[in-house]
Amino acid sequence: MTTVGPPDSESESAWLAAYDPTAFTPIAVTVDVVALTIRRLPDSGAKALHVLTIRRGAMPYEGRRALPGGFVRAAENEDLDQAAVRELAEETGLAAHGGGESGALAAAPLLSRLHLEQLGTYGTPGRDPRMRVVSVAYLAFAPDLPEATAGGDAAAAHWVPVAELDPGRDPEGLAFDHARILADGLERARAKLEYTSLATAFAGPEFTVTELREVYEAVWGEPLHAGNFHRKVLSVPGFLEDTDTTTARGGARGGRRARLYRAGGARLLHPALLRPSREETL
Amino acid sequence: MTTVGPPDSESESAWLAAYDPTAFTPIAVTVDVVALTIRRLPDSGAKALHVLTIRRGAMPYEGRRALPGGFVRAAENEDLDQAAVRELAEETGLAAHGGGESGALAAAPLLSRLHLEQLGTYGTPGRDPRMRVVSVAYLAFAPDLPEATAGGDAAAAHWVPVAELDPGRDPEGLAFDHARILADGLERARAKLEYTSLATAFAGPEFTVTELREVYEAVWGEPLHAGNFHRKVLSVPGFLEDTDTTTARGGARGGRRARLYRAGGARLLHPALLRPSREETL
DNA sequence: CTGGTTATTCTCGACTTGAGAATTTCTACT
DNA sequence: AGTAGAAATTCTCAAGTCGAGAATAACCAG
Numbered sequence: 001m002t003t004v005g006p007p008d009s010e011s012e013s014a015w016l017a018a019y020d021p022t023a024f025t026p027i028a029v030t031v032d033v034v035a036l037t038i039r040r041l042p043d044s045g046a047k048a049l050h051v052l053t054i055r056r057g058a059m060p061y062e063g064r065r066a067l068p069g070g071f072v073r074a075a076e077n078e079d080l081d082q083a084a085v086r087e088l089a090e091e092t093g094l095a096a097h098g099g100g101e102s103g104a105l106a107a108a109p110l111l112s113r114l115h116l117e118q119l120g121t122y123g124t125p126g127r128d129p130r131m132r133v134v135s136v137a138y139l140a141f142a143p144d145l146p147e148a149t150a151g152g153d154a155a156a157a158h159w160v161p162v163a164e165l166d167p168g169r170d171p172e173g174l175a176f177d178h179a180r181i182l183a184d185g186l187e188r189a190r191a192k193l194e195y196t197s198l199a200t201a202f203a204g205p206e207f208t209v210t211e212l213r214e215v216y217e218a219v220w221g222e223p224l225h226a227g228n229f230h231r232k233v234l235s236v237p238g239f240l241e242d243t244d245t246t247t248a249r250g251g252a253r254g255g256r257r258a259r260l261y262r263a264g265g266a267r268l269l270h271p272a273l274l275r276p277s278r279e280e281t282l
Numbered sequence: 283m284t285t286v287g288p289p290d291s292e293s294e295s296a297w298l299a300a301y302d303p304t305a306f307t308p309i310a311v312t313v314d315v316v317a318l319t320i321r322r323l324p325d326s327g328a329k330a331l332h333v334l335t336i337r338r339g340a341m342p343y344e345g346r347r348a349l350p351g352g353f354v355r356a357a358e359n360e361d362l363d364q365a366a367v368r369e370l371a372e373e374t375g376l377a378a379h380g381g382g383e384s385g386a387l388a389a390a391p392l393l394s395r396l397h398l399e400q401l402g403t404y405g406t407p408g409r410d411p412r413m414r415v416v417s418v419a420y421l422a423f424a425p426d427l428p429e430a431t432a433g434g435d436a437a438a439a440h441w442v443p444v445a446e447l448d449p450g451r452d453p454e455g456l457a458f459d460h461a462r463i464l465a466d467g468l469e470r471a472r473a474k475l476e477y478t479s480l481a482t483a484f485a486g487p488e489f490t491v492t493e494l495r496e497v498y499e500a501v502w503g504e505p506l507h508a509g510n511f512h513r514k515v516l517s518v519p520g521f522l523e524d525t526d527t528t529t530a531r532g533g534a535r536g537g538r539r540a541r542l543y544r545a546g547g548a549r550l551l552h553p554a555l556l557r558p559s560r561e562e563t564l
Numbered sequence: 565c566t567g568g569t570t571a572t573t574c575t576c577g578a579c580t581t582g583a584g585a586a587t588t589t590c591t592a593c594t
Numbered sequence: 595a596g597t598a599g600a601a602a603t604t605c606t607c608a609a610g611t612c613g614a615g616a617a618t619a620a621c622c623a624g
Contacts, residue, residue: 025356027311029405029416074307074414077407121403121418123311125359132356134311134416136403210571228613230572235611254622255570271611272554492602510582512603517580536591537601553580 028133031083032069034185035140049218050159061175084138115141115201127177139185141201195272200263208258238266310415313365314351316467317422331500332441343457366420397423397483409459421467423483477554482545490540520548
C-alpha cells in the first residue's frame with residue numbers, strides 16, 4: 001500500500017506490520033536500459049538489431065559487458081524515467097553535456113526521437129553480489145544512432161548485434177542478470193511490433209515501406225513477404241501517412257523510386273501484424 | 283548497470299558517477315497488489331470484476347481506500363514476488379497464518395490457483411508525501427475468492443466492483459497514485475485476455491464455455507456473441523481441454539447441461555480473441 | 565535502347581469473422 | 595406424459611483477411 005516508515009505508527013492496527021523496522025535495511029534502486037537500434041552490419045551490410053552495451057570498469061564482473069545504467073538520484077528528486085534517459089545520454093555521449101534535465105526525452109537533442117518505456121523490475125536477492133539492489137529496467141528504441149561510445153567518460157560503450165550476445169554464441173555473457181533483462185526486452189520489442197506502431201520509432205522521420213519492412217525483419221529475425229507486407233501496412237488505418245514524395249533515386253543497382261511515408265497518428269495497429277512464426281511461451 | 287556503492291570504487295572511470303554519494307539518500311521499496319477476481323454483484327446477481335482494497339488506518343490518506351501492499355523485507359532477503367504474495371495473503375487473511383514462505387505461490391493454500399505477474403514500478407518523487415518510495419506493482423488474478431477481509435490484522439479489506447472505483451463515480455478515489463496503478467492493471471488484464479489463456483485463471487479447475495465467456499464479459503465490460511465465442515475458443519489449439527463430462531444440471535430455469543472443460547496447455551492464444559471495441563491508446 | 569533491379573499491385577484459393585438463426589437437450593409446470 | 599421456455603451448441607452465409615505466387619511499373623547503368 002505504499003505506506004512508509006515509523007511516523008504516525010502508534011496504531012496497533014494491521015499496519016503495524018508494515019512499519020516493521022526491518023523495512024529499513026537499505027535497498028539500492030538503479031535503472032538499467034536496454035537500448036535498441038537498427039544498424040547495418042559492418043561486413044554483410046545487412047540491417048540488424050543492435051543493443052547498447054558498456055564494458056564494466058570495476059569489480060564485480062570487471063571487463064564484462066553490461067547494460068548501461070546506474071543509480072536513481074534520490075537526493076535530486078529524480079524520476080525513474082529521467083534517470084533512464086540520463087544514464088542513456090551519459091553512456092552514449094549524446095548530449096551528455098549541457099542539456100537541461102527538464103522534460104524527460106527533451107534533454108538530449110540527438111535522443112529526441114527516442115521511444116522509452118518501462119520493461120520490468122528485477123530485485124532478486126543476490127543479483128548483485130554486494131548488496132540488495134532493485135533495478136528498474138527500461139526499453140529504448142531509436143533510429144540508427146551514431147557509434148554511441150565515448151560517453152564523455154564511460155568505459156567503452158558499443159552497439160553490439162544482439163545475435164552476438166545469444167546465449168551459446170557468447171562465451172562470457174553479460175554481467176549480473178543482464179542477459180535475462182536483455183532477453184525480456186527483446187521479447188517485448190518483438191511483441192510490440194506486432195500490435196503497435198513502434199516500428200516507426202526505429203525509422204527516420206520519413207521512410208519507405210521497404211525500410212519499415214527491414215525494421216520488422218531485423219527485429220523479428222525473419223524475412224517477410226514484401227507484397228503482403230506492403231498491402232498490410234497500408235491497409236491499417238493511421239499507421240502510415242503518405243508524403244506524396246518519393247526517394248530521390250531508385251536503388252544503387254537500379255530500380256523504381258520508393259514512395260515516402262511518415263508515421264501516422266495511430267499507436268495501436270488494427271488489425272495487428274502477426275509474426276509468421278512464434279513460440280509457445282509466456 | 284546495477285553497479286552499487288562505495289566498495290571498489292577507486293577507479294576514476296565513468297563509473298565514478300554511479301558511485302555518487304547522493305545515491306545513498308534512502309529509497310523505500312514497497313510492493314502494491316492489484317488483485318482481481320470475478321464475483322456476483324450482491325444485487326443484480328450479475329458477474330462483475332472486483333478488486334481487493336483495504337481501508338487505510340493511518341495518515342496520510344487515513345480512512346481512504348488503497349491497494350494492499352507493503353514493504354519488501356530486505357532484511358529477510360525477500361524476493362519481490364514473495365513480498366507480493368505475502369502482502370496479499372496477509373491482507374486477504376487467506377493462509378496468513380502458519381504458511382511457510384518458501385515457494386512463492388505455494389504459501390497460501392487458498393491462493394494456490396493464483397496467477398501473479400509484475401505490472402510496473404511507480405517511483406515518481408512525491409507520490410508518497412513522507413519520503414521517496416518506489417513501489418513495484420503486481421497484478422493478481424484468482425477464481426472467485428471468499429469475502430477476503432479480516433486479514434488476521436488488516437484494517438477492513440474488501441472486494442469492490444471496479445465499476446465503483448471509476449473516476450467520476452468514486453467521490454474520494456484511492457490513496458496515493460493507486461487509481462493510476464489500478465487503471466494500468468485493468469488495461470493490462472483486458473489486453474492479456476485477448477492473447478493469452480489467462481481467463482482460465484479466473485475460473486475454477488473445470489468450467490463451461492459460458493462461464494468462460496462471462497469472465498471475458500466481466501473483464502471487458504461488454505457482451506459477446508455466445509455462438510461465435512463458442513466456436514472461437516474451441517478452435518484455438520490448446521486453449522480448452524474437454525473433460526467428457528457435463529454439469530450435473532442445466533440452468534435453474536431450465537436449459538441444456540453444459541459441457542465441462544479444463545484449461546489446456548496453451549499459454550498464448552492463436553489466433554487471438556479480440557475485443558469488439560477498443561480505444562486508440564497505448 | 566536493353567537487361568537487371570526494386571517498388572507496387574493483382575489474383576486466387578483457404579480461412580476467419582460477425583450476425584442471425586436453427587437445433588438439441590433440459591427444467592418447471594400443467 | 596406433454597408443453598413452454600431456457601440455455602448450450604451448431605449452422606449458414608456474406609464480407610473480410612491472409613499467404614503464395616505472379617504481373618506491372620518505374621528506374622539505373624551502360
